Amino acid sequence: MPQKLHRLIPRQDDKVSETTKKSPAAGFSGLGIAPNLMDAIARLKFSEPTPIQKRSIPIGIEGKDVIAIAQTGTGKTLAFGVPMIQRLAQIKGRGLIILPTRELAIQVDEALQSVGRHLGLRTAVLIGGTPLGPQRYALEKKPRVIIATPGRLIDFVEQRLINLSDIEILVLDEADRMLDMGFAPQINKILSLLPKSRQTMLFSATMPKEIVVIAQRHMELPVQVEIARPGTAADKVTQEVFFVDRGAKSRLLEVLLQQYPGPVLTFTRTKHAAKNLTRQVKAMGHNAAEIHSNRSLGQRRDALEGFKSGKYRVLIATDIAARGIDVSGIELVINYDLPSNSEDYVHRIGRTARAGLAGRAISFATFDQRGEVRRIEQLIRTALPVLQLPQLPPERPRLRPEPSSDYGDRPAYPRPRRQDSSRSSEQPRYQRPRRNEPSRSPRPRRPEAPQGSEQTHQHPQRPAAQQPERERTFGRKAPRRTGRR
Numbered sequence: 001m002p003q004k005l006h007r008l009i010p011r012q013d014d015k016v017s018e019t020t021k022k023s024p025a026a027g028f029s030g031l032g033i034a035p036n037l038m039d040a041i042a043r044l045k046f047s048e049p050t051p052i053q054k055r056s057i058p059i060g061i062e063g064k065d066v067i068a069i070a071q072t073g074t075g076k077t078l079a080f081g082v083p084m085i086q087r088l089a090q091i092k093g094r095g096l097i098i099l100p101t102r103e104l105a106i107q108v109d110e111a112l113q114s115v116g117r118h119l120g121l122r123t124a125v126l127i128g129g130t131p132l133g134p135q136r137y138a139l140e141k142k143p144r145v146i147i148a149t150p151g152r153l154i155d156f157v158e159q160r161l162i163n164l165s166d167i168e169i170l171v172l173d174e175a176d177r178m179l180d181m182g183f184a185p186q187i188n189k190i191l192s193l194l195p196k197s198r199q200t201m202l203f204s205a206t207m208p209k210e211i212v213v214i215a216q217r218h219m220e221l222p223v224q225v226e227i228a229r230p231g232t233a234a235d236k237v238t239q240e241v242f243f244v245d246r247g248a249k250s251r252l253l254e255v256l257l258q259q260y261p262g263p264v265l266t267f268t269r270t271k272h273a274a275k276n277l278t279r280q281v282k283a284m285g286h287n288a289a290e291i292h293s294n295r296s297l298g299q300r301r302d303a304l305e306g307f308k309s310g311k312y313r314v315l316i317a318t319d320i321a322a323r324g325i326d327v328s329g330i331e332l333v334i335n336y337d338l339p340s341n342s343e344d345y346v347h348r349i350g351r352t353a354r355a356g357l358a359g360r361a362i363s364f365a366t367f368d369q370r371g372e373v374r375r376i377e378q379l380i381r382t383a384l385p386v387l388q389l390p391q392l393p394p395e396r397p398r399l400r401p402e403p404s405s406d407y408g409d410r411p412a413y414p415r416p417r418r419q420d421s422s423r424s425s426e427q428p429r430y431q432r433p434r435r436n437e438p439s440r441s442p443r444p445r446r447p448e449a450p451q452g453s454e455q456t457h458q459h460p461q462r463p464a465a466q467q468p469e470r471e472r473t474f475g476r477k478a479p480r481r482t483g484r485r
Helices: 035-043 051-061 076-088 102-119 132-140 148-159 175-180 184-193 207-217 246-259 271-283 297-309 319-324 342-349 367-380
Strands: 066-069 094-098 123-126 145-148 167-173 199-204 223-225 237-245 266-268 288-291 314-317 330-335 357-367
Touching: 035 076, 035 102, 051 076, 051 145, 051 199, 066 076, 066 184, 076 094, 076 102, 076 167, 076 199, 102 123, 102 145, 102 342, 132 148, 132 184, 145 148, 145 271, 148 184, 167 175, 167 184, 175 199, 175 207, 175 342, 199 207, 207 314, 207 330, 207 367, 237 297, 246 266, 246 271, 246 330, 266 271, 271 288, 271 314, 319 342, 330 342, 330 367, 342 357, 342 367, 357 367
Parallel strands: 066 199, 066 223, 094 145, 094 167, 123 145, 167 199, 237 357, 266 314, 266 330, 288 314, 330 357
Antiparallel strands: none
16 A cells, blocks of 8 residues: 655644744844844844934935934944944044043943944954053054043044044034033134044934034034934833922931932032032942942943942932943932933933933922022923922931042041050150250250449350350341352
8 A cells, every 4th residue: 555645734823934034133134234244233132223223324324424412321432433434434534532531432332342442343442540551552553443531532643543543433412501601712722632534423412502613614514313302201210309408418318318219329519519418428328339430430430330239229420420321220319409400301211211221300498499490491391390308217327528539439538646555655655866956955054143243144054264255246246248259
């Protein structure tokens, strides 16, 4: 009996076509990204591009100038990083990224390395607060991308350690913050050293007049991409405000730290206030760290990495570091002091509700700061709900002021002298006599002359025969020598 031949016919529900398989980075298809970069994006598990990435990447890949206005935490690093890496693989020359702070420069370098490491991308980070030796060594390796802050880049240019004549792509990230920090002269000097035929991409959260001037002078028909109106806060941030006395702010902060158990980012206006508040939060029993311009780069990185890993639950920072903090999962942002500039309020609360997550921002305002609160509401076009003060705990004893030191964690006061236990505290310490100092024997008293006797003054240790004869001048002074003839 012949055997039946069974045909292996797949069932209808087992048919899986290649078109139905969705790659991890399928949302980035159609933007003109090269296949090797698509693989790198897929390894990072990015599935959908953000609005700023979707609109900026195709324009940047075409080589056009871009002015992009978007909120903080919307993925602007990949928006200019992907076009830069792809275009540098097609043309000669190098790319230059200028940023305002050290932390932001380090984070941008890490993001670019995560995408271009498998493609052999070399970068060099030029920032202050670190030795020049490793940075010079990184430049000697001929990197394709240079990430720098304006001040340190000018230092390298003045020392003739770097040549900017081969820069083909320029990126100004957080341009509005750099102008607020007073970097306009350095930026104009850097732009004058770059070749005129280059691609310039400018990314900012706001659109001040200075950026318009830079675009008119140094950019060629830029394409403006505006995802959100300048001053727009993140969508998923719940914003609230407390009106409280200045002396009760720390007690209100203690209540909020007990109410919200997650990571808390607190902003102060000055670095001195950040240092004092850090000591107060530690006295409350919370692990806290500070980050401001007085801290060294190593201390700032340790505070930021400790905040990411959970070593520190509370991070207290100033506005100068507000845009260098890219930490996902921050539950609460507290404006312990209102910012001096209303636009900084948007960047502060942008540290929470990142990557599509929800967050909360609470501000502390004194009763004489109603005008500042009103200006913030006009900027964000939203009325801030005023919360009622909860029952505050009793005031803690005032901490002893800590001496200021410019040497990191080293004590400012000299170390106390080590006491010798073998010597009694009542016994006087032996002091070595100075050079040419007579022995400390009791000085003999001059004998008193009897009344009515004419006794000349004699030296107590010299006989009268050896007394030197003094010329009597009768009150006249000796002639003064002037040196003239």
